[in-house]
Amino acid sequence: MLNGAFGNKSNSLMNEYASLLGDAVLRHRARVAEHSARIEAELASKVKSEFIANMSHELRTPLNTVIGFSKLLTEHERRRLPDADIIEYATLINDAAGHLLSVINDILDISKIQSGKYTLDSREVNVEEIIQACINSFRLMASEAGVSVTPQIAYDLPVARGDAVKLxxxxxxxxxxxxKFTPRGGSVTIEALRTNTGGVTVLIRDTGVGMTAEEVKVALTPFGQVDAGRARWREGTGLGLPIAKALVELHGGQIEIRSKKGEGTEVAVILPSRNSVSAIPINEASSFQSIVA
Ligand SMILES: Nc1ncnc2c1ncn2[C@@H]1O[C@H](COP(=O)(O)OP(=O)(O)OP(=O)(O)O)[C@@H](O)[C@H]1O
Ligand SMILES: [Mg+2]
Known part of the structure; x- marks a missing residue:
């Protein structure tokens, strides 16, 4: 046991050492916080300028289609367009307007989510039916892309609680x-499992281009797109993933992304058991930050 002058000296040395260590830890924390704030600010500003470039493309392209082809149709009297051309132009206008509507809906969704005014329906839902309906709607896109889509649904999949439309x-x-991000010949599997707490986990795996850890962060930022600066080989607004994440969190669940560049991506949607779900106000549930001021 320490006592006397030696003990006092040792105590004061220990105190001094503890205070030096404490200062060093605080300085380190401040440096780390400053560094991550700078990285976040840089990311936000990069995403913002890419957003403006990309959004004007996403809005202008379909609008130009609508304006251009509807103008041709108005000149029908003079041009005497064959029926096949009229149908083709009307289809192009319809597709472009549908795309425009979905871009606008995404923007409205994200603003609603960010303002905390998003409400969810809360009913018992059959996740298998939702997955099957989703796969059916992608049949054409998948076959055109040359990508196989296979469901693997566990026989004991429990009923979940939530909003079927949002799920x-x-x-x-x-x-x-x-x-979209899987080259021809690749595959997508959608596996639905029961979690050990009675919830549902859905794993969407692809053998596509994959992302680095940094790129996953960009992908989860509203309007963030990987490789957005270069010639992008796929279109979009960069809202799909952040909206999905916010909606999962609104259900009391979470999204996890595991991805490897060049090998593929696995997105896990983890929904809690239907007995443990209660309505969660979005501003508590979501980690969104407003990027577009
Ligand atoms: N499975 C995936 N494999 C590789 N990259 C992906 C994958 N999912 C998302 N990404 C990357 O993350 C970005 C953001 O995805 P997100 O769904 O938010 O936007 P988007 O698909 O570009 O546009 P949209 O708003 O039409 O969904 C994509 O642009 C892509 O670069
Ligand atoms: Mg998307």
Whole structure:
């Protein structure tokens, strides 16, 4: 046991050492916080300028289609367009307007989520039915892309609680990415499992281009797109994944992304058991930050 002058000296040395160590830890924490704040600010500003470039493309392209082809139709009297051309132009206008509507809906969704005014329906839902409906809606896109889409549903999948329309939107956004970012000949699997707490986990795996850890962060930022600066080989607004994440969190669940560049991506949607779900106000549930001021 320490006592006397030696003990006092040792105590004061220990105190001094503890205070030096404490200062060093505080300085280190401040440096780390400053560094991550700088990285976040840089990311936000990069995403913002890419957003403006990309959004004007996403809005202008379909609008130009609508204006251009509807103008041709108004000149029908003079041009005497054959029926096949009229149908083709009307189809192009319809597709472009549909795309425009979905971009606008995404922007409205994200603003609603960010303002905390998003409400969910809360009923018992059959996740298998939702997954099957989602896969059916992607049949054409998947076959055109040359990508196979296979469901693997556990026989004991429990009923979940939530909003069927929003759950469909979550899976649609994630599966559309899986198909979009997987080259021809690749595959997408959608596995649904029971978690050991009675919830549902859906794993959407693809053999596509994959992402680095940094790129996953960009992908989860509203309007963030990987490789957005270069010639992008796929279109989109960069809202699908952040919207899916926010909607999962609104259900009391979470999204996990595991990805490896060049090998593929796995997105896990983890929904809690139907007995443990209660309505969660979005501003507590979501980690969104407003990027577009
Ligand atoms: N499965 C995936 N494999 C590789 N990259 C992906 C995958 N999912 C998302 N990403 C990357 O993350 C970005 C953001 O995805 P997100 O779904 O938010 O936007 P998007 O697909 O570009 O546009 P949209 O708003 O139409 O969904 C994508 O642009 C892509 O770069
Ligand atoms: Mg997407």
């Amino acid at each position: 469909r939107q979550i899976f649609t956004n994630i599966v559309s990415n899986a198909i």
